[in-house]
Amino acid sequence: xxxxxxxxxxxxxxxxxxxxxxxxxxxxxxxxxxxxxxxxxxxxxxxxxxxxxxxxxxxxxxxxxxxxxxxxxxxxxxxxxxxxxxxxxxxxxxxxxxxxxxxxxxxxxxxxxxxxxxxxxxxxxxxxxxxxxxxxxxxxxxxxxxxxxxxxxxxxxxxxxxxx
Amino acid sequence: xxxxxxxxxxxxxxxxxxxxxxxxxxxxxxxxxxxxxxxxxxxxxxxxxxxxxxxxxxxxxxxxxxxxxxxxxxxxxxxxxxxxxxxxxxxxxxxxxxxxxxxxxxxxxxxxxxxxxxxxxxxxxxxxxxxxxxxxxxxxxxxxxxxxxxxxxxxxxxxxxxxx
DNA sequence: TACATTTGCGTAACCAGTTACTGAATTAAA
DNA sequence: TTTAATTCAGTAACTGGTTACGCAAATGTA
Numbered sequence: 020x021x022x023x024x025x026x027x028x029x030x031x032x033x034x035x036x037x038x039x040x041x042x043x044x045x046x047x048x049x050x051x052x053x054x055x056x057x058x059x060x061x062x063x064x065x066x067x068x069x070x071x072x073x074x075x076x077x078x079x080x081x082x083x084x085x086x087x088x089x090x091x092x093x094x095x096x097x098x099x100x101x102x103x104x105x106x107x108x109x110x111x112x113x114x115x116x117x118x119x120x121x122x123x124x125x126x127x128x129x130x131x132x133x134x135x136x137x138x139x140x141x142x143x144x145x146x147x148x149x150x151x152x153x154x155x156x157x158x159x160x161x162x163x164x165x166x167x168x169x170x171x172x173x174x175x176x177x178x179x180x181x182x183x
Numbered sequence: 184x185x186x187x188x189x190x191x192x193x194x195x196x197x198x199x200x201x202x203x204x205x206x207x208x209x210x211x212x213x214x215x216x217x218x219x220x221x222x223x224x225x226x227x228x229x230x231x232x233x234x235x236x237x238x239x240x241x242x243x244x245x246x247x248x249x250x251x252x253x254x255x256x257x258x259x260x261x262x263x264x265x266x267x268x269x270x271x272x273x274x275x276x277x278x279x280x281x282x283x284x285x286x287x288x289x290x291x292x293x294x295x296x297x298x299x300x301x302x303x304x305x306x307x308x309x310x311x312x313x314x315x316x317x318x319x320x321x322x323x324x325x326x327x328x329x330x331x332x333x334x335x336x337x338x339x340x341x342x343x344x345x346x347x
Numbered sequence: 348t349a350c351a352t353t354t355g356c357g358t359a360a361c362c363a364g365t366t367a368c369t370g371a372a373t374t375a376a377a
Numbered sequence: 378t379t380t381a382a383t384t385c386a387g388t389a390a391c392t393g394g395t396t397a398c399g400c401a402a403a404t405g406t407a
Contacts, residue, residue, distance in 0.1 A: 022249070022324075023228075023232075023247045023248060024228075024248065024249070025321060025324075027228070027231070028317070029303045029306040029307050029310070030227065030228070030231075030299070030302075030303050030306070031228070032306050032310075032317075033204065033207045033208065033211070033224065033306075034225060034228065034248070035320070035324065036200060036203060036204035036207070037204040037208070037363085037364080038249060038324075039200060039320075039323065039324060039327065040197065040200035040201040040204050041363095041364065041365075042327055042331065042332070043197045043200065043327070043332050044197065044201070044365095044392085044393075045364095045365070045366090045392090046331045046332035046333040047197070047332055047333070048392085049333050050332070050333040050336055050337065053333070059392095059393090060197065060393090061198060061393085063194065064187075064188075064191070064194070064195070064198065067191070067194075068187075076355075076356090077355070077356060077357095078354080078355060078356075083187045084187060084188065084198070085186070085187075085188070085202065086394080087394075087395060087396080088355080088356065088357090089356085089357075089358080089359095089394090089395075089396085090393075090394055090395075091356095092356065092357065092358090093393080093394085094393090112354095112355085112402075112403070113401085113402060113403090114354070114355040114356070114401070114402050114403070115354095115355065115356085115402095116355080116356070133340065133343070134336070134340065135194070136343070137336045137337075137339040137340040137343060138194075138332070138336050138339075139193045139194055140336075140339040140343075141332055141335040141336045141339055142193040142194070142196050142197075143193050144326075144335060144339075145323050145326050145327065145335075146193070146196075146323065148319070148322045148326075149315075149319030149320070149322050149323055150319075151313075151315045151316075151319060152315075152316070152319045152320070152323070153192070153196075155312070155313030155314075155315060155316045155319070156199070156203075156313070156316070157189060158312045158313050159203065159309050159310065159313055159316070160186075160189075160199065160202075160203060162308075162309050162312075163203065163206055163207070163309065167206065167210045168206070168207050168210035168211055168214070168302070168305055169210040169211070169213050169214040169217070171305040171308060171309075172214055172298070172301045172302050172304075172305045173214065173301075175301040175302075175304040175305055175308075176297065176298065176301040179297070179300070179301060179304075201393085201394080205393095205394065205395075208362090208363075208395095209362095209395070209396090212362090223363095224363090225363085240385080240386090241385075241386060241387090242384080242385060242386075250364080250365095251364075251365060251366080252385080252386065252387090253364085253365075253366085253386085253387075253388080253389095254363075254364055254365075255386095256386065256387060256388090257363080257364085258363090260387095276372075276373070276384095276385085277371085277372060277373090277385095278371070278372050278373070278384070278385040278386065279372095279384095279385065279386085280385085280386070
């Protein structure tokens with residue numbers, strides 16, 4: 020493959036992560052498009068949540084997925100436009116939007132699920148030769164969560180200065 | 184942490200990859216901003232390439248980094264605006280833009296390199312408890328390169344249908 | 348009870364990438 | 378040698394995410 024970013028080892032990792040994540044994203048979009056499904060990547064997560072919980076609010080979803088709330092607003096607006104999600108304002112707390120799956124969504128779910136199952140299988144295939152990947156990836160996430168790139172780098176910078 | 188995406192195992196992986204990649208990206212931007220450096224994430228890759236090769240074209244860089252060429256055009260335009268890169272059209276092939284680092288860039292490089300070294304140290308720290316990560320990540324990249332998510336999922340879909 | 352603070356969510360502007368298209372220069376082929 | 382095909386780079390429009398800001402509703406407090 021002769022990949023410059025791979026040769027860079029630690030330096031290239033961030034870009035490689037983005038490259039892989041983008042590649043999966045665009046490929047998923049293409050898959051749905053070519054198969055004529057009017058859904059998008061990530062929607063499966065919302066579908067799963069709304070199946071499990073019946074009703075949820077924007078904030079609940081954004082906290083569960085650890086997305087910013089405007090991101091969830093955008094996704095939900097698209098799903099409303101496509102007729103997969105309905106909203107009504109909570110009568111007790113009029114700030115809240117109660118989200119539910121529509122009849123149409125429930126009807127189409129079995130079809131969607133075929134694709135999601137195949138997709139899950141793909142991820143399993145991709146990970147087949149990388150038995151420690153999920154576990155080690157989680158460790159990285161936890162570390163970043165605990166202290167992010169900026170904090171860590173500033174600390175390293177300080178340490179380097181002291182080492183004269 | 185109680186992360187829904189992690190609980191989803193294979194289903195959540197794509198989103199987790201994006202989450203981590205975004206987190207690193209935004210954190211890097213913030214670092215440079217807070218330290219008053221007028222550079223951006225990824226520019227280090229261009230700097231390294233232009234140090235190693237003296238001159239390169241847009242296409243050469245986009246192939247080396249495996250970015251689309253419009254992405255490189257955008258980055259280079261910013262770097263030109265900041266006075267770190269100069270361009271001139273190749274006299275032999277007037278389509279090509281010859282890119283070089285400016286005097287200013289060379290002058291500032293030692294400062295930048297302090298930050299890049301500290302950043303590389305951060306990535307090493309993040310990977311410290313994940314000794315197989317780079318190796319296994321590479322395997323995933325190679326697999327995706329060889330046959331992407333869409334292709335694999337369509338194949339899985341077909342297999343599932345046959346298994347009635 | 349009035350007022351300050353917090354919360355929920357919508358909008359705007361931005362960001363780093365993508366694909367699709369274009370035009371000009373080069374190269375290949377008739 | 379003319380014409381067709383390819384290549385290089387730039388622009389436009391879009392994507393899924395982000396932060397920053399504002400408004401209205403709910404909650405806490407003097």
